[in-house]
Amino acid sequence: MRLPALPPVRGPLSRIVQLGYTTARLFTQNGxxxxxxxxxxxxxxxxTPLLLLLSYGLTLLGQIAENSVPATILLAALYEQMRLDSLTELGFIPSQTELTAGSVGLVTLLLSSRGLVNTMQGAFRIIFPAREKRSFVGSWILPLVVLPLLFALMGVAALAQVTLTFLGQNDFIGTGNARVLQVLNSLFGFAMVWALLFTAYWRLPRRHPPARVAAVFALGAIASLGLLLVLFGAFFELENYLSLYGALGGVVFVLIGAYFAFLLLYFWAQALYAYGKADIIALEKLFLSHSGDGDPLERYVFADSHPLMEKYGQIHPAGHxxxxxxxxxxxxxxxxxGHAAVYKKTEAGRRRLNELQQGQLFGEMAYLLxxxxxxxxxxxxxxxxxxxxxxxxxxxxxxxxxxxxxxxxTLCLRLERMNAERAA
Incomplete structure (x- = not known):
């Protein structure tokens, strides 16, 4: 028995369905x-070099804590909230680190940062194709400065959150005050990550999208990343991951989490591109559907042409x-x-050349030539x-x-017909 056809999606929902379909398809095609x-x-x-630098920082902080109460509180907060003892036992953090190791870690961080930014730029070049090339400063020098600075800001935000939690739990500043400061610090971290995503979505494409649109898609990206972080955190605690799998399992867990995070980042970037090309993609599907091309799913998804009509549609009477x-x-x-006819002026008067039917594109020759x-x-x-x-x-x-x-x-056929008529 043949199933009844689904009614086409209409209204604002159709634009969302078209955007989601186009994003998923482009995401897969671009690999x-x-x-x-x-x-x-x-x-x-x-x-990895950040952990080396953290170990060096802890050693230095321990030396300062011998004569400083704030440094002692900060060191205690780090060990209690971040479970540094367990991480050291599992091999995440070296137990002893010299100054030279910290220097090597910094150099490694700079070099790996370049590789990280290079892969991101490569992905964005595929998502947002353009012929222009970036300058030497924008392509090489700035990433070596921006990414370490980003890691430093994220580290400061995380450090502040850990310290405030420790102070609140031990009633140094009061639980209520600590929670207020934690909320403010969380908002600061949220704003910082959103600003980073907004800058990436707005400035990394060679043809910059509107700032307002980039801001909205950055907001969607950070919301989905927040949900991913909550789910991974719940799984991490539920499975007692480190205890079961040890340091190597923890590294794999971080790698999997980073993979899903960058999947979401690139997915929202691809959605931003699809949103900017919404009219172009809808026009392509409309033209191909009239010519009999395109699979049934595409014809269903792009069945609603009202947005195109509202923007480009015109109605003309007979004889226009x-x-x-x-x-x-x-x-x-x-x-x-409707129907239209093509006419050309001749010495004998206006001559009717041919008739145009529904689904035909015409008038493009003047632009192309x-x-x-x-x-x-x-x-x-x-x-x-x-x-x-x-x-x-x-x-x-x-x-x-x-x-x-x-x-x-089509243009070649028209030129061939015109040449044949001239020769006759």
Missing amino acids: LQNHAAATAFYFLLSA ALIEEGDTSHTAYFLCS NEPRTASVVTESEVTVLALPPQILEELMQHSALLSRRIIA
Whole structure:
């Protein structure tokens, strides 16, 4: 028995469905899961020298704590809240570290940071394709400064949170005051991570998206990352992960968490790109569906063309001249409904060349050849068309190789027909 067809999705929900479908498809086609794995690996390499630096810092802090009460409180807070004794026993943190090891860790951090940023830039070049190249400063020097600075800021925020928790639990500043300060510190950490994601989504693409749109997608990314952190934290405590699997298992756990985190980061970046290309992608699917291409799922997802109609749609009565021969306009048209005819001026008068049917794209020759209109198009019934400016047609052809081939093939047939008519 044949199942009944599902009703098409309409209204704002259709845009969300189209965005989600396009994002998932582009994400898979671009192989971003592999880029997420590479980025997580470099992230782990960047975190390893941080542990060496942390060990060196703890040694130095222990020396200062011999004569400083605040340093003593800070050292106690670190060991109690971060369970540094257990991490040292499991091999995460070396028990003794010399100054030279700390220097080597800093150099390793700088080099691994470069690899981390390089993989992220590579992923963003695939997500946001562009022909322009970055400057030497933006590509090499800034990442070596920005990423260590980011790690330092995150470390300060984490250190403040640990210290406030310790002070509150031991009633140094009062539980209520400690909670208020913890909330403020959490908001600061949230704002810092959001600012980082916003900067990445806004500035890393060579063609910068609108700042407001980038801010919204950065907010979605940090919300999903927060949910991921909560789920991983719950699993970490529930399974008593370190006790079961030891240091190596902990490293694998961190690597898996980083992999999923970068998956989410790249997914939201891909969604940002898909959002900016929403009209182009919808136009491509509309044109291909009229020509019989595209799978049934795509035809269902992109069945709602009302957003395109609201932005580019025009309705004209019978007898209206959409295009005048000799005109210098470069607007292309897609015939959604109705009929139109193509006419050309001759010595004997206006001659009817052919008829345009629903689903045909016309008027693109003037833009592609950068010449005046070679013929007139007059409606023979009431028609609904999509009027596409030159920049939209250009983006459409850059985005879809299949559609570009169709347009070029149609153009070649028209030129061949025109040459045959001239020869006759």
